[in-house]
Amino acid sequence: MAKVKITETVLRDGHQSLIATRMRTDEMLSVIEKMDKVGYHSLEMWGGATFDACLRFLNEDPWERLRVIRAKVKNTKLQMLLRGQNILGYKNYSDDVVDEFVRLSIKNGIDIIRIFDALNDLRNIETAIKATKKYGGHAQGTVVYTISPVHNTEVYVNLAKKVQDMGADSLCIKDMSGILTPYYGYELIKELKKNIDIPIQLHTHCTSGMTDMTYLKAIEAGVDIIDTALSPFGLGTSQPPTEPIVATFKGTEFDTGLDMDLLCEIAEHFKGVKDKYMQNGILNPNVFNVDTKVLSYQVPGGMLSNLMSQLAQANALDKYNQVLLEVPKVREDLGFPPLVTPSSQFVGTQAVMNVVAGERYKMIPNEIKDYVRGKYGKPSVPISEDIKKKIIGDEEIITCRPADLIPPQLTSIKGEMKEYYEQEEDVLSYALFPQVALKFFKDRQAAKYKIDSELVDKEQKTYPV
Numbered sequence: 001m002a003k004v005k006i007t008e009t010v011l012r013d014g015h016q017s018l019i020a021t022r023m024r025t026d027e028m029l030s031v032i033e034k035m036d037k038v039g040y041h042s043l044e045m046w047g048g049a050t051f052d053a054c055l056r057f058l059n060e061d062p063w064e065r066l067r068v069i070r071a072k073v074k075n076t077k078l079q080m081l082l083r084g085q086n087i088l089g090y091k092n093y094s095d096d097v098v099d100e101f102v103r104l105s106i107k108n109g110i111d112i113i114r115i116f117d118a119l120n121d122l123r124n125i126e127t128a129i130k131a132t133k134k135y136g137g138h139a140q141g142t143v144v145y146t147i148s149p150v151h152n153t154e155v156y157v158n159l160a161k162k163v164q165d166m167g168a169d170s171l172c173i174k175d176m177s178g179i180l181t182p183y184y185g186y187e188l189i190k191e192l193k194k195n196i197d198i199p200i201q202l203h204t205h206c207t208s209g210m211t212d213m214t215y216l217k218a219i220e221a222g223v224d225i226i227d228t229a230l231s232p233f234g235l236g237t238s239q240p241p242t243e244p245i246v247a248t249f250k251g252t253e254f255d256t257g258l259d260m261d262l263l264c265e266i267a268e269h270f271k272g273v274k275d276k277y278m279q280n281g282i283l284n285p286n287v288f289n290v291d292t293k294v295l296s297y298q299v300p301g302g303m304l305s306n307l308m309s310q311l312a313q314a315n316a317l318d319k320y321n322q323v324l325l326e327v328p329k330v331r332e333d334l335g336f337p338p339l340v341t342p343s344s345q346f347v348g349t350q351a352v353m354n355v356v357a358g359e360r361y362k363m364i365p366n367e368i369k370d371y372v373r374g375k376y377g378k379p380s381v382p383i384s385e386d387i388k389k390k391i392i393g394d395e396e397i398i399t400c401r402p403a404d405l406i407p408p409q410l411t412s413i414k415g416e417m418k419e420y421y422e423q424e425e426d427v428l429s430y431a432l433f434p435q436v437a438l439k440f441f442k443d444r445q446a447a448k449y450k451i452d453s454e455l456v457d458k459e460q461k462t463y464p465v
Helices: 010-019 026-036 050-058 062-072 095-107 126-134 153-165 182-195 211-221 242-249 260-279 301-313 317-333 343-357 366-373 385-392 410-416 425-432 434-462
Strands: 005-008 042-047 077-082 112-115 138-144 170-174 200-203 225-228
Touching: 005 242, 010 042, 010 050, 010 077, 010 260, 026 042, 026 062, 026 260, 042 050, 042 062, 042 112, 050 062, 050 425, 050 434, 062 077, 062 425, 077 095, 095 112, 095 126, 095 410, 095 425, 112 126, 126 138, 138 153, 153 170, 153 182, 170 182, 182 200, 182 211, 200 211, 211 225, 211 242, 225 242, 242 260, 301 317, 301 343, 317 343, 343 366, 366 385, 410 425, 425 434
Parallel strands: 005 042, 005 225, 042 077, 077 112, 112 138, 138 170, 170 200, 200 225
Antiparallel strands: none
């Protein structure tokens, strides 16, 4: 057995899970060079919700975050999460936009791209895998883990084989809800190791309270890499904390080789960051509660908070438990999609609407209609004729790869935002989040104008005509 490798998630999923992705770049930079010396397999620091949060809430350019971190990290690979054909948004984009996003991500410093599709429709990750390989990156194909009457070991092994055949350099088993049990985790990893040759990485969350045990069994079964988050941003709806994992395997055949003294020093910094977000109310202590309901409803932590927010807006928080009961029913109606972005949002919103309206499918969001039309891909099992009829009537279902129906978009997107263009990366920011990016671009222009005006005033005072 080789030593276990660790991907550190504190810079991405750790704070995405606990403080809604609000950590600022300057809160990372003061310890980033120390993190580079720890001996991590990789630092997950981009993708997921970080891109949106930088533009929408932090007034930061996500591309600049990537560049400044890359400039300081010389020894460790930088990693990101990509939603396949959705890129970092919530709908499918054309192949030329996917290709360009991957090109610029690698150009700006990303080494490893973890690529997943919410439905495990591997047609939706093919373009991103090819682009990652084309531009010299490490393509990590992903199988999203879920539990249903139709998901079993054979299904996951077949998906893993297809991911390997697509040219992926490694495989990730993505357990976004923390529902992979220790002994089944052992069985699953054992079977995967028998059937594929590429390295296997396991990603999970502590929501259910059993993830440390799942990691232990997965490592005994031969998993190559695991995701952890430094202790201030570990546990709860985040990943298991890094330091205890490192201590657990020290001196064994699985020894991670990571520098524990350095880890503790870096953790002290992030403890200060965590305290700040706890004091300003962004970190809700409830995220650290063990939630065994996730084992029944498979609702990830972020989805739970979204459900509560939607119910609060509808003045219907008293219906929370009814919605939790409705989620698995909607999921079954829709062909058992794994509950991960964006399908988790679709299923959750429909469950809320069903309960609040007092009638199932009386109100149906457009995203659910598009999902049933096949615009997001193929569900795990076909949707029943009865449900189809309720949602889209007699409309035809798309059977091809959804992105085949999307013409090239890059040229028209460039034309739409040309007056705000300052760098080629801006085109992608606008493509993914047009309104949010536009506001960011306008604020950026206004800030530059203000600085220029102040410089002119200063020069006029210094050098009077």
